[in-house]
Amino acid sequence: MTSRITISNNFMFGRVLCREDICRGFLERVLGTEVGSISYLNREQVLQPAAASRGVRLDVYAETALGVIDVEMQANPHADLGRRLRYYQASIDSGLLDQGSSWRDLRDSYIIFACDFDWPGAGLPVYTFDRLCRENPALAAQTGSTWVVLNARAAAAAPNEGLRNLLEYIQRGSVAPDDKLVSAMDAAVSTANEDREWVASVMTVRDLLEEARADAIAEGLAEGRAEGIAEGREEGLAEGRAEGRAEGRAEGRAEGRAEGVARMAALAAKLAEDGRAEDVLSVMADPVAVENLLREYRL
Known part of the structure; x- marks a missing residue:
């Protein structure tokens, strides 16, 4: 019997999150704010900044009222995750402005890496990275870009029940009975597994x-x-x-x-x-x- 593909598989993750209701619920739970309307939603979005450059394929790419959002599933540890975030950011930004556009037209962006490991190694369930001044961390560069790295291994330390349920589902596949989002995700996973x-x-x-x-x-x-x-x-x-x-x-x-x-x-x-x-x-x-x-x- 073929084993069940779980949400931590990046193909499954992309398939499930391309349901608009699930995508919106996931984003709002992770970012802690409403994302508004979703005008564009695609999985396996291909970006190649220049003809001879290295291209990237995004698991889930959404254009929302909040900004453009890339969501990636990372089940295997990679030491170069920071450089990957940097390149993904550059690839996304390169397609957001038309020639002659103002810098003010550059939309806010979010990159979310859902990891089944603790990349920074500090034991936190969520790591949010902004561009801060080294000499005065109270000063931000105000780039309009935010990186969020989830650590499913630290689900128990999540700041709220909803995020804890989500991280536990990513890490162990456990479904909290009263959690509509996680239940919907698991139902979508089951449906996908029926597509032999x-x-x-x-x-x-x-x-x-x-x-x-x-x-x-x-x-x-x-x-x-x-x-x-x-x-x-x-x-x-x-x-x-x-x-x-x-x-x-x-x-x-x-x-x-x-x-x-x-x-x-x-x-x-x-x-x-x-x-x-x-x-x-x-x-x-x-x-x-x-x-x-x-x-x-x-x-």
Whole structure:
């Protein structure tokens, strides 16, 4: 029997939050204010600031009376989350002003990362980041942009019952019986799990990514040990790959099936990191698209 896909899966998260009533309830509970009307709501919104730049795919993108809002599900820890927030902000802002527009026309924006881990490590359930003056933290740059990072692991410390229920649902899938928002989210998750074709496609991507990560880790560790540079999983992978590529070019290693699999594994892992896992399936039958992505990620 196929396992149930939960809300912490980014594909499921995007599907569920693209219901306007659920999206509004989620945003208002997290931000603690009314968001007003939602004029545009889309999942897997693709942004690419320039033709040769690295693109991003947003889990949920909403244009509201409060401002533009991006919501991302982050189930796996990433040390570079701060830089990811920065790049997402730049990508969003680049599309908000037409040529000749005034800076005053730049809409307020919010980026929300719903994490099943404590990225800052301070044990708080919610972290809200603004641009503050280092010399006088009472002074804000008033950029109109706000970053919110949720830590589902600290649900018990949430400042109110509604947020606690939401974080507990993200972290454990537990549904508070009298919570209409969480109950609606769980009902939408159940409905999505009944769509077997969609579930199969999500599982295929998940299995491919897990295999890609395992292959990449194994390759990195093996080559890292061979070169005497394996100092842990991450360093072994990064340096082992670098040494392997250099050695392969020097010795003229054949670029056969094994190398092709390794490149696709690396590509799948990169796409997953950028929230673009669905691209793995969509480009498999398109060699040109595959080559374009390999060049984009310099693989």
